[in-house]
Amino acid sequence: xxxxxxxxxxxxxxxxxxxxxxxxxxxxxxxxxxxxxxxxxxxxxxxxxxxxxxxxxxxxxxxxxxxxxxxxxxxxxxxxxxxxxxxxxxxxxxxxxxxxxxxxxxxxxxxxx
Amino acid sequence: xxxxxxxxxxxxxxxxxxxxxxxxxxxxxxxxxxxxxxxxxxxxxxxxxxxxxxxxxxxxxxxxxxxxxxxxxxxxxxxxxxxxxxxxxxxxxxxxxxxxxxxxxx
Numbered sequence: 047x048x049x050x051x052x053x054x055x056x057x058x059x060x061x062x063x064x065x066x067x068x069x070x071x072x073x074x075x076x077x078x079x080x081x082x083x084x085x086x087x088x089x090x091x092x093x094x095x096x097x098x099x100x101x102x103x104x105x106x107x108x109x110x111x112x113x114x115x116x117x118x119x120x121x122x123x124x125x126x127x128x129x130x131x132x133x134x135x136x137x138x139x140x141x142x143x144x145x146x147x148x149x150x151x152x153x154x155x156x157x158x159x
Numbered sequence: 160x161x162x163x164x165x166x167x168x169x170x171x172x173x174x175x176x177x178x179x180x181x182x183x184x185x186x187x188x189x190x191x192x193x194x195x196x197x198x199x200x201x202x203x204x205x206x207x208x209x210x211x212x213x214x215x216x217x218x219x220x221x222x223x224x225x226x227x228x229x230x231x232x233x234x235x236x237x238x239x240x241x242x243x244x245x246x247x248x249x250x251x252x253x254x255x256x257x258x259x260x261x262x263x264x265x
Binding site: 089094 | 167190194203204249252253255256258
């Protein structure tokens with residue numbers, strides 16, 4: 047059974063903290079993605095990676111960075127968390143770029159207080 | 160640029176049919192997808208259609224594709240309370256609509 051696993055379901059962090067969200071996939075997929083999901087705004091792409099050590103900015107990269115040191119792991123980093131980064135964060139992976147199915151993790155609900 | 164648009168909310172009664180609509184801009188997509196997100200969970204692929212097809216049926220689900228108008232729809236027959244979820248239309252693995260919340264009333 048294919049799997050994308052996010053390290054936490056729920057996180058509460060303080061303003062100004064550095065936050066790491068981890069995502070691991072076991073399907074040997076080339077592409078990995080980080081989205082945030084907010085009511086009425088759907089999924090917004092933060093960053094994606096099409097290979098180890100490669101990254102591309104998505105639609106809303108400000109305030110975030112990413113790391114992909116190994117093919118199976120893609121980390122999202124909030125350098126200095128702010129309250130407007132309170133959201134649901136979803137990780138996904140896909141085999142190829144473009145018209146292929148995405149597999150999603152269960153999501154991390156982050157609250158910044 | 161590439162864009163996918165959906166209405167945000169649909170409410171139906173149990174047993175009725177639901178139709179969720181989507182418009183897209185990129186005509187080069189090989190497949191178009193529908194994902195379902197249940198409360199508190201990630202997205203799961205529900206169904207997809209190859210771009211050279213007009214219709215695909217899978218049990219209670221019917222996908223209709225109008226390439227000329229760049230319009231995609233998902234019809235759920237005999238809608239059940241367990242179908243209550245957010246439904247996302249997608250062109251590729253990274254271009255998604257805003258999601259349509261389907262509310263099914265008993």
